[in-house]
Amino acid sequence: MRRSMLIFLVASLLAGNISEALPLSDRSGEPERQYRLGVSLQQEGRMAGAIEAFRAFLRLDPIRAEAYARLREAYSHGRTVDQLAVELRQRVDQDGTDFVSWNLLGVLNAKLGRWSEAVAALERAIQLQSKDVDAWTNLGWLSLELKQVSKAREAFGRALALDPGYGRAHAGMAGLYAEKGGDYDKAIEEYRLALAAEPDNPAYLYDLGWAYYRKGMSDRALEILTRASALSPDDAAGRAKIGWAKLRRKEYRTAIGEFQQALRLEPTYAFARFGLARALQAEGHLDAAMVEYKQAWRESKNDLYLIYVLGLYLQRSFWIILLAVVLGMMLALVWLLRRSASPQSAGLGRESKSRKT
Numbered sequence: 219m220r221r222s223m224l225i226f227l228v229a230s231l232l233a234g235n236i237s238e239a240l241p242l243s244d245r246s247g248e249p250e251r252q253y254r255l256g257v258s259l260q261q262e263g264r265m266a267g268a269i270e271a272f273r274a275f276l277r278l279d280p281i282r283a284e285a286y287a288r289l290r291e292a293y294s295h296g297r298t299v300d301q302l303a304v305e306l307r308q309r310v311d312q313d314g315t316d317f318v319s320w321n322l323l324g325v326l327n328a329k330l331g332r333w334s335e336a337v338a339a340l341e342r343a344i345q346l347q348s349k350d351v352d353a354w355t356n357l358g359w360l361s362l363e364l365k366q367v368s369k370a371r372e373a374f375g376r377a378l379a380l381d382p383g384y385g386r387a388h389a390g391m392a393g394l395y396a397e398k399g400g401d402y403d404k405a406i407e408e409y410r411l412a413l414a415a416e417p418d419n420p421a422y423l424y425d426l427g428w429a430y431y432r433k434g435m436s437d438r439a440l441e442i443l444t445r446a447s448a449l450s451p452d453d454a455a456g457r458a459k460i461g462w463a464k465l466r467r468k469e470y471r472t473a474i475g476e477f478q479q480a481l482r483l484e485p486t487y488a489f490a491r492f493g494l495a496r497a498l499q500a501e502g503h504l505d506a507a508m509v510e511y512k513q514a515w516r517e518s519k520n521d522l523y524l525i526y527v528l529g530l531y532l533q534r535s536f537w538i539i540l541l542a543v544v545l546g547m548m549l550a551l552v553w554l555l556r557r558s559a560s561p562q563s564a565g566l567g568r569e570s571k572s573r574k575t
Contacts (some may be wrong), residue, residue, distance in 0.1 A: 249278040256288060266291045276318050276350075281380050283352040289322075302326060317347035321356060336360055344376075351381045358390045367398050385415035389422055392429070397493050402433040420450035428459050436466045454484035465500070473497040488518035488545045495526065504530060 256271030269292045272285045279285075292303060303326050309319040324339030337360060344354040358373035371394055377387035392408035409426035416422060423446035430439035433476045440463040446456055450509035461476030480487055495510035508530050515523035 248560065249275050249282070252278065253288075254307055255280075256292075259554070260288065265295050268292045273318055280317070280347050280350045283355070283381065283384060283386075285434070286321075286352045289318075299326065299329065304328075306570075315346055317343045317350055317353065320346065321350060321353040325356055326355070326362070328356075328363070333360075333364060337364075349380055350383055351377050351387070354380070355390060357386065357388045358387065362390060362393055367394065370394060371513055383411075383415050385419065385422065386411040388412035388415070389425065392425065396425075396429050396432065402429045406433075407428045409490060420446045420453060420456065423449065424453065424456040424459055427463070431459065431463050431466070432467055436463050439463050452483055452486050454480045454490065457483065458487065458490035461490065461497070465497050467491060468500070470497050470501045474501070486517050488514045488520065488523070491517065492523060492526075495523075 220223035238516060243275035252271050252275040256275060258267045259265075259271060268557035269289060272289045272292065274284045275282070276289075297305070303323070306319045306323045306326065309316050310323060313319075313417045320339050320343035324336045324343060327333075327336035327339055337357070340353055340357040340360060343350055344357065345351070354373050354377035357371045358377065361367075361370035361373055370390065374387045374390045374394070377384055378391070381387070388408045388411040390406040392412065395408060406426060406429050409422055409429060412422045413419065413426065423442055427442035430442060432437075440460065443456065443460045443463055446500065447453070447460060450456060457476050458481035461480065462522060464470075464476060474494060474497045477490045477497060480490035481494065484490070491510050491514040495507045495514060498504075498510060499507035511523055513526045514520070515527065550563045
């Protein structure tokens with residue numbers, strides 16, 4: 219799930235501009251007009267104009283987070299992460315009240331591993347515009363990544379108070395229930411609410427399936443994970459989750475195939491490599507399993523994998539160890555018998571000598 223948290227956070231890479239929202243009486247149909255304009259310009263390939271229209275929309279209605287998704291698409295054309303970071307920094311330098319740019323800058327800093335800067339930028343965004351649903355949600359995901367559970371719960375709660383149907387905030391709550399509380403029933407409920415907003419979101423489906431897996435419902439888990447894979451077949455984490463579900467059902471050959479597919483997509487994915495090692499071991503391919511366990515440990519430095527390496531060494535050497543133990547016990551028994559017989563022999567010798575005298 220930790221991997222999913224960062225994916226959700228980085229997937230929020232969007233954009234924004236000006237500052238204060240207009241009074242409700244001034245909104246009428248203007249937000250919708252700006253949104254439609256942005257969509258039209260985006261379809262025509264006029265990304266600069268589309269970006270400004272979506273920014274204007276968010277200035278008027280910061281609760282409507284779908285404009286951030288459009289901004290993400292617009293900004294993804296012709297810009298690198300570094301170029302976008304420079305552009306957003308220039309915007310906030312020119313207008314410190316630009317809450318949308320602060321929000322996006324926070325996500326970019328998180329992507330670059332600048333955690334404290336990311337938190338500061340997101341907190342600045344919601345300080346400037348407390349109704350920015352997306353900024354609250356991003357702060358929730360970032361707090362979850364940083365293991366700040368109370369802060370994450372508050373942020374997701376604020377987002378859902380503003381927009382009860384916002385899928386990303388429900389998915390964040392689900393992550394809290396699943397990973398921090400172990401309450402998979404509530405996690406499943408939250409994932410279903412997220413999917414009510416975005417029925418074909420493969421990330422939500424993969425995580426919903428994994429919640430069922432963690433709950434022990436492998437058949438239901440596999441059903442949902444398979445549906446997710448049809449929507450997003452090249453998701454390495456998703457393929458690995460399918461592999462684990464297959465492994466639990468003792469479908470070792472197909473599990474091996476899923477883990478191998480995950481590793482083709484992401485060669486250093488230790489979670490998939492560990493699953494591959496487990497499946498190979500279950501199939502009786504001990505030498506191949508040993509190679510994968512060692513590789514998983516080298517890639518992640520997780521000592522759990524090293525324990526499995528040692529366990530496999532013991533499994534492979536079982537008969538040798540058993541023979542050594544049996545031989546040791548036999549030698550010990552012989553030694554004890556000889557030791558117990560030695561005092562009697564010595565006593566008989568003394569007795570014979572005394573009779574002669």
